Amino acid sequence: MAPPTYEARTRRARKAKPPPASRLMRATWRGLPARRHEAGWEPGLVVPAADGSPLITDHYFPRAEGDFPTLLVRSPYGRGVPWSPQYGILFAEQGFHVVLQSCRGTGGSGGRFDLWRNEAADGHATVSWLREQPWFNGTLGTVGPSYLGYVQSALALDPPPELKAMVLQVGLQDPHALFHTDGVLHLEAALLVGAGMTYQHRGVMAFGRAAMRVQRRMRATGSAQPLRGAIAPALGAEVPWLDEVIAHPDADDPHWRGADAGAAARARIPTSLITGRYDVLAGQAFEQYRRLRRAGAETALLVGPWTHTSALQKGWPEVFAESLGWLRAHLCEDPAALRPTPVRVHLGGADAAWRDLGEWPLAPATTSWYPTAEGHLTRQPPTGTAPLTSFRYDPAAPTPSLGGALLSRTAGARDNGPLESRDDVLTFTGPVLTEPVTVLGPVSARISAATDTGHADVFARLCDVDPRGRSTNVCDGLAQLRSTAGEQVRVTVPMGDTAHRFGAGHRIRWQISGGAHPRYARNPGTGQPRSQATQFVPVRVSLREDSELMLPLQERNAR
Numbered sequence: 305m306a307p308p309t310y311e312a313r314t315r316r317a318r319k320a321k322p323p324p325a326s327r328l329m330r331a332t333w334r335g336l337p338a339r340r341h342e343a344g345w346e347p348g349l350v351v352p353a354a355d356g357s358p359l360i361t362d363h364y365f366p367r368a369e370g371d372f373p374t375l376l377v378r379s380p381y382g383r384g385v386p387w388s389p390q391y392g393i394l395f396a397e398q399g400f401h402v403v404l405q406s407c408r409g410t411g412g413s414g415g416r417f418d419l420w421r422n423e424a425a426d427g428h429a430t431v432s433w434l435r436e437q438p439w440f441n442g443t444l445g446t447v448g449p450s451y452l453g454y455v456q457s458a459l460a461l462d463p464p465p466e467l468k469a470m471v472l473q474v475g476l477q478d479p480h481a482l483f484h485t486d487g488v489l490h491l492e493a494a495l496l497v498g499a500g501m502t503y504q505h506r507g508v509m510a511f512g513r514a515a516m517r518v519q520r521r522m523r524a525t526g527s528a529q530p531l532r533g534a535i536a537p538a539l540g541a542e543v544p545w546l547d548e549v550i551a552h553p554d555a556d557d558p559h560w561r562g563a564d565a566g567a568a569a570r571a572r573i574p575t576s577l578i579t580g581r582y583d584v585l586a587g588q589a590f591e592q593y594r595r596l597r598r599a600g601a602e603t604a605l606l607v608g609p610w611t612h613t614s615a616l617q618k619g620w621p622e623v624f625a626e627s628l629g630w631l632r633a634h635l636c637e638d639p640a641a642l643r644p645t646p647v648r649v650h651l652g653g654a655d656a657a658w659r660d661l662g663e664w665p666l667a668p669a670t671t672s673w674y675p676t677a678e679g680h681l682t683r684q685p686p687t688g689t690a691p692l693t694s695f696r697y698d699p700a701a702p703t704p705s706l707g708g709a710l711l712s713r714t715a716g717a718r719d720n721g722p723l724e725s726r727d728d729v730l731t732f733t734g735p736v737l738t739e740p741v742t743v744l745g746p747v748s749a750r751i752s753a754a755t756d757t758g759h760a761d762v763f764a765r766l767c768d769v770d771p772r773g774r775s776t777n778v779c780d781g782l783a784q785l786r787s788t789a790g791e792q793v794r795v796t797v798p799m800g801d802t803a804h805r806f807g808a809g810h811r812i813r814w815q816i817s818g819g820a821h822p823r824y825a826r827n828p829g830t831g832q833p834r835s836q837a838t839q840f841v842p843v844r845v846s847l848r849e850d851s852e853l854m855l856p857l858q859e860r861n862a863r
Contacts, residue, residue: 320345322364326388335621336394337628341366343396351433353408354425357415361430364392364402365439373443373468373635374401374434378427378455380410380417382505390616390624391447398628399636401439405430407455410505417501419545420454420479420563427459431466442466445635447627449473449616450585451501457565457592460573469634471627473578474615477588478564480555486783487553488761489825489834491526493584496711498539498546514540519712526702526822532835550835569595574602576630578623580610581652581779581802582716584709590746590801593664604630604642605664607649607803609656611715652717652778653768654740654807665745665801665856673814673853675732681814682734686849689752689792693847695728697760697818697827699840703728705823707777708765709800720767720775724815730847733769734812741806745856747779747799749814752848754792760785760843761827763820764797766853767813768806775813778804782824785845792848814853818845 321327322345346363353359362383366372377391383404395402408426409417434440444466446456453475460470476482483494495518503514521538528534532550536542552559566588569575575596579589589605596603606626610619629641647661673681677692697703703726707718724731749764765780781799806812819827828837 320347322388322393323384325385326393329385330389330393333620336624337398339397340399341368341397343367343393345392351405351430353413353415354422354429355415357408358413359405359408359426359430360412361403361405362388362392364396364404366396366399371441372399372401372439373445374403374440375631376403376405376427376430376434376444376446376459377448377452378405378407378423378430379448379452380407380501380505381451382406382411382507385508386616390620394624395447395628400445400631403430403434406505410501417545419501419549420458420565423455423458424461427455428462428464431459431464434466443468443635445469445471445631447471447473447631449475450612451476453477454479454565457568460568460571461565463568463571463573467573469574469576469631471576471578471630472589472592473623473627474580474583474585474610474612475577475589476585477566477592479549480560480563481588482585483549484553484555485781485824488782488784488827489550489553490823491531491825492522492705492822493711494546494550495522495525495535495538498535498543502539502541502543522822526826529838529840530836531825553833553835566592566595569599569601572596572599572601574630574634576604576606576626578606578608578615578626580608580612580615580619581650582611582709583615584612584711584715586709587798587800590664603646605647605649607647609650609652611709612711613715649803651742651803651805653805654810655805659803666858668744668856668858670854670856673734673812673855675730675814675847675849675851677849679732680734681732681812681853689848689850691754691846692849692851693730694844695730695816695818696842696844697728697829698842699826699828700842702821702826703763703817703819705820708780708820708823710823717776717778720765720777720815724775728817730816731775732814732816737806737808737810737812739808741812742858743778743802743804743806743855744858746801747856748781748854749797749799750794750852750854751783751785751797751816752792752794752851753785754790754846754848755785755787756789756844757829757841758787758789758791759827759829759831760845761819761824762795762797762845763817763824764799764853765815766799766802766855767815768804769811769813770807771809775815778802780820782820784827812855816847818843
């Protein structure tokens with residue numbers, strides 16, 4: 305029997321409504337732009353991948369006559385809830401064809417999923433298929449979060465001429481940087497991403513069970529010797545691509561050649577970047593914004609008070625409006641919803657509010673703050689490099705992670721009191737501020753230290769201490785201390801970009817420790833690779849007085 309014609313499929317699709325679960329979720333959202341059209345649904349289309357594998361694809365569209373642009377949304381997480389209502393239904397209601405496709409090896413698509421390697425080729429194969437569709441008018445945009453952002457940039461590395469705009473919501477650019485910092489495995493993120501990639505496309509129940517299994521096994525996995533052998537039991541299955549991720553921690557390893565899609569900035573496709581201050585991928589969004597600006601591309605940056613997941617939940621009204629405005633401007637010649645400035649950030653802390661800015665960062669003056677033996681933080685530079693204080697990091701009882709840029713439910717701003725009461729955490733606190741101080745831009749620290757084994761990590765965090773003494777994390781980062789035993793080394797710890805106002809009566813605090821577990825895999829203290837280590841020893845880290853915390857202050861009004 306011959307396959308149905310396009311006209312026959314269209315007649316059926318115009319009568320087909322999206323799945324009930326998707327329509328139910330769609331009905332729960334408030335504060336979104338008014339619907340312009342009813343959404344039609346044409347499920348289960350087969351698109352040939354670059355290797356001929358079938359890519360299962362759903363087509364959403366406005367149930368109206370007219371010429372509409374197309375949005376390509378490629379996902380390894382399935383095509384059901386929440387992707388169907390958030391991208392299929394909502395954007396079809398606003399006047400777009402939406403092609404929602406499962407990546408190779410997921411959601412019923414053929415072939416095997418391999419992190420990042422197939423996305424550029426399969427994206428181009430899908431565009432070739434689009435050119436054959438009678439409803440495709442030659443105007444294409446892309447939109448989506450997380451890995452759905454990566455597939456956009458992969459396509460834009462060699463962009464098809466039809467691609468006119470992209471929206472990367474809490475989007476991935478560099479897979480290596482998602483899993484490693486300075487060669488240190490992001491253990492918790494690796495497990496949660498592994499569970500998401502492996503199970504989410506199989507349905508909500510399968511993913512829920514996998515996520516609970518990971519959480520139950522997190523402590524046992526983090527303390528396993530060796531670590532690498534505990535990953536598959538935590539996930540309930542062998543995950544070959546994740547095993548390769550863990551086996552290659554160095555960014556310059558040939559395994560990662562071609563993985564970073566940030567070079568897509570050179571194509572100068574108009575790109576909207578959306579992130580949150582506590583998004584696990586925030587650093588990649590800020591870096592891509594800088595790349596796009598250097599390349600001369602039209603770009604916009606929205607930074608909300610969100611984590612990676614809350615941006616698509618609590619923050620969805622702002623995220624959807626921003627995305628829709630950008631796509632209408634570049635695909636429909638309707639710039640009415642564009643902001644007058646390219647950057648909008650949510651300033652946290654005292655008097656939290658949105659700020660519209662002409663650039664990021666604003667090149668504020670960077671000021672250095674120094675620790676003292678009494679636990680103070682001062683603007684007065686030290687006179688030497690003498691030892692200041694020390695702490696002992698014990699991998700058998702590792703310093704725990706608390707809040708920050710995580711994928712778990714504990715992400716975001718948290719009370720750091722329980723953490724700062726530990727003997728293996730140092731704190732240095734500035735004087736009470738007589739007027740507000742705004743930190744706007746990239747924060748970093750220079751750590752001068754020595755270790756007794758030659759192998760340690762240093763975790764640096766900026767905190768805001770309110771008048772009641774509650775310490776709340778603002779931003780942080782980690783780096784390795786590598787040296788011969790007892791030798792002093794000096795390392796820079798990037799702590800991420802932030803936008804935060806320390807109110808009058810508050811104090812600035814610098815927190816230093818030897819790790820944040822299970823956010824980061826433990827340092828064994830021996831120099832053995834973390835994923836293979838079977839011997840772990842405590843490490844004494846001695847901090848020197850010329851260490852400094854560097855803050856980009858918009859207003860130089862601290863004393």
